[in-house]
Amino acid sequence: xxxxxxxxxxxxxxxxxxxxxxxxxxxxxxxxxxxxxxxxxxxxxxxxxxxxxxxxxxxxxxxxxxxxxxxxxxxxxxxxxxxxxxxxxxxxxxxxxxxxxxxxxxxxxxxxxxxxxxxxxxxxxxxxxxxxxxxxxxxxxxxxxxxxxxxxxxxxxxxxxxxxxxxxxxxxxxxxxxxxxxxxxxxxxxxxxxxxxxxxxxxxxx
Amino acid sequence: xxxxxxxxxxxxxxxxxxxxxxxxxxxxxxxxxxxxxxxxxxxxxxxxxxxxxxxxxxxxxxxxxxxxxxxxxxxxxxxxxxxxxxxxxxxxxxxxxxxxxxxxxxxxxxxxxxxxxxxxxxxxxxxxxxxxxxxxxxxxxxxxxxxxxxxxxxxxxxxxxxxxxxxxxxxxxxxxxxxxxxxxxxxxxxxxxxxxxxxxxxxxxxxxxxxxxxxxxxxxxxxxxxxxxxxxxxxxxxxxxxxxxxxxxxxxxxxxxxxxxxxxxxxxxxxxxxxxxxxxxxxxxxxxx
Numbered sequence: 001x002x003x004x005x006x007x008x009x010x011x012x013x014x015x016x017x018x019x020x021x022x023x024x025x026x027x028x029x030x031x032x033x034x035x036x037x038x039x040x041x042x043x044x045x046x047x048x049x050x051x052x053x054x055x056x057x058x059x060x061x062x063x064x065x066x067x068x069x070x071x072x073x074x075x076x077x078x079x080x081x082x083x084x085x086x087x088x089x090x091x092x093x094x095x096x097x098x099x100x101x102x103x104x105x106x107x108x109x110x111x112x113x114x115x116x117x118x119x120x121x122x123x124x125x126x127x128x129x130x131x132x133x134x135x136x137x138x139x140x141x142x143x144x145x146x147x148x149x150x151x152x153x154x155x156x157x158x159x160x161x162x163x164x165x166x167x168x169x170x171x172x173x174x175x176x177x178x179x180x181x182x183x184x185x186x187x188x189x190x191x192x193x194x195x196x197x198x199x200x201x202x203x204x205x206x
Numbered sequence: 207x208x209x210x211x212x213x214x215x216x217x218x219x220x221x222x223x224x225x226x227x228x229x230x231x232x233x234x235x236x237x238x239x240x241x242x243x244x245x246x247x248x249x250x251x252x253x254x255x256x257x258x259x260x261x262x263x264x265x266x267x268x269x270x271x272x273x274x275x276x277x278x279x280x281x282x283x284x285x286x287x288x289x290x291x292x293x294x295x296x297x298x299x300x301x302x303x304x305x306x307x308x309x310x311x312x313x314x315x316x317x318x319x320x321x322x323x324x325x326x327x328x329x330x331x332x333x334x335x336x337x338x339x340x341x342x343x344x345x346x347x348x349x350x351x352x353x354x355x356x357x358x359x360x361x362x363x364x365x366x367x368x369x370x371x372x373x374x375x376x377x378x379x380x381x382x383x384x385x386x387x388x389x390x391x392x393x394x395x396x397x398x399x400x401x402x403x404x405x406x407x408x409x410x411x412x413x414x415x416x417x418x419x420x421x422x423x424x425x426x427x428x429x430x431x432x433x434x435x436x437x438x439x440x441x442x443x444x445x446x447x448x449x450x451x452x453x454x455x456x457x458x459x460x461x462x463x464x465x466x467x468x469x470x471x472x473x474x475x476x477x478x479x480x481x482x483x484x485x486x487x488x489x490x491x492x493x494x495x
Contacts, residue, residue: 021245036316077269077307088304089260089269094350094388118350118388118447139249140350140390140446141268141479145256163318164308177252179245179448189245193449194386197441201383204437205365205376 005175009068010112012132018180020187024136025175029154030070030115031062034093036166037071038101040158046101046108058157058168065170066109070136073098073116075165076147085153087171089143092117095135103127119181119190128184135182137189149176207295213485213492214296214342215303220494221344221483222271222305223264225257228418229394229455229480233257236392236445236452246450253445253478264305268390268479270348271306274328275411279341286332293330297322306346331408339488343415351393351477354385357406360469369469371430374399374459375437381473382438382454387447390477394418394456395434398472401462406472413458414476415484422459431457445478455480 006014008028018024033041041062044055051059076090095102095116102114103123113133114120117140128134138146152172159167181189207215233254240247260267274297278289298321300306310324311317322328335341358377360369365380367373378397385391396413398406422428434457444450455478464470484495 023248075269075307077266077271077304079304088263089266089271089307091269093270094353096388117390118386137446137448139252139256140387141270141348141477142252142256143267143269144259144263144265145252147265147269148259162316163311163320165318179248181245181448189448190386193443193447196449197383197386197443200441201379204379204440 008070010070011068012112015112015132015134016184018134018183019185020180020183020189022180024178024180026070026115026136026178027174027176029065029170029172030072031065032074032076032167032169032171033071034073034075034166035097036162037158037168038098038105041105042101046104061157062168063109066111068110068112071105071111071114073114076169077143078153078164085156087147087150087153087169090147090150091141091143092138094118095120099124106131106133115176115178119188125182125186125188128182129186132184134180134184136178137181138176138178146176149173207299208292210487211292211295211299213487214293215299217342217344217483217485217494218274218296218300219264219303219305221346221481222266222300223260224483225260225267225479226482229478230254230257232418232455233392233478236455239451240445244450245446245448246444249445249448266305266307267481268348268477269307270350271309272346272348272481273309273352274306274322275345275347276328276330277343277412277415278330278332279335279337280332281338281340282334284340289332290330293328294323297328339486342485342487344483345411345414346481347411348390348477348479351389351475354389354475355407355473356381356384357403357470357472360471371426374471375430375434377471378434378457378473379437379441381475382443383441385475386443389475390479391443391447392445392452392455392478394476394480395438395454395458396474396476397457397459398470399459399461400464401470401472402465402468403470405462406470407474409460409462410472410474413460414474414480415482416458418456420458427459427461431459
């Protein structure tokens with residue numbers, strides 16, 4: 001287990017060097033996205049025959065931000081001060097809800113990872129292996145601690161349509177702390193813990 | 207804004223930004239039990255640092271400020287309609303001050319109301335009691351932990367769980383196993399035995415107001431709470447599901463009468479950010495617990 005500093009955009013070699021249990025401090029520009037955002041990306045971009053004209057500008061922007069980039073599963077508490085947005089509290093939300101979408105989103109945009117909590121399933125793990133990405137676990141509920149590492153809110157998309165928690169917030173972070181719990185070599189801490197707890201459960205049920 | 211509304215805004219601020227002392231103490235003790243440098247230990251260290259930062263802010267301990275769930279105990283003759291109006295005003299104001307994230311979403315069109323007010327939102331339970339005072343208990347319950355709550359109907363054949371406390375023990379262990387780290391472990395379990403499907407969850411959540419050190423007055427339930435606390439931790443799921451010694455911080459069980467045909471065991475899983483706060487108001491004097 002080592003501690004690594006990485007800057008977004010991240011190279012494939014840097015992601016492939018990570019192993020489960022490693023601690024990473026991430027810096028650079030990332031984008032928040034959760035349930036509504038994933039459904040939207042899949043329907044309008046990933047599985048669409050053509051990107052709707054009205055969504056083209058946002059599509060190009062997301063392509064630019066997510067190449068080698070990171071989506072953060074987060075619905076923040078925000079505040080506006082002198083016309084600028086700030087993150088007040090910004091811990092991760094449960095990632096498994098994005099399992100039906102994430103593998104395709106990673107492949108489509110050439111992402112290097114997602115940040116969330118609780119881990120994800122086999123499709124995402126396979127996408128991490130195939131495309132060189134990792135699942136980065138933030139501490140659930142550590143909302144103020146993480147908000148402190150968000151130095152700037154650059155812009156927000158779809159706030160009025162999706163609401164504050166579900167919008168795409170484009171943020172610049174410095175030393176955002178995460179643990180690698182699914183790596184690009186097919187290893188998942190979540191699978192290991194589930195298997196061990198299954199054995200313990202069976203013993204306790206008698 | 208009325209005086210009571212101001213007091214309620216303060217109650218919401220406390221619930222959202224100040225973790226109760228017993229929960230923080232249990233998290234500190236949990237940290238001591240983990241191997242230094244392990245993912246479990248660093249998760250607990252981050253949690254504790256976050257709790258201290260939130261208190262200083264003041265800022266929400268967790269960005270998912272959840273469903274505000276109020277349990278109101280009011281004296282005879284007090285208008286519950288008026289209390290509801292004051293609570294709604296306080297919730298909207300607390301949202302404006304960023305103590306709460308706007309969390310009320312229209313289930314049909316997906317629109318967020320922006321102020322935490324909506325149909326059935328916030329949740330308020332009223333009980334008239336024999337005291338002169340008004341008591342307001344508030345729980346902020348986030349979605350991650352709410353999603354892993356589960357209700358079993360006994361007998362539950364897959365686990366050979368019958369209609370007795372041994373059956374209850376089995377399904378609770380199964381529920382915690384299924385939750386893994388998804389509910390932001392280490393969590394607190396509020397459990398109801400009995401009731402119908404609706405009151406089961408109401409009573410299970412009521413258990414979450416009991417301090418961790420509270421001992422159940424019924425000896426058989428006190429024994430089960432203690433045993434389940436030990437055995438849930440033997441599952442080894444650990445903080446955030448990273449593996450480790452502490453999977454739950456407390457287990458609290460209550461019972462309701464049930465139908466002869468029904469035996470529900472309802473588990474309300476609360477994340478480590480067990481944000482509960484209490485306000486008592488008597489003769490215009492307010493105390494917060």
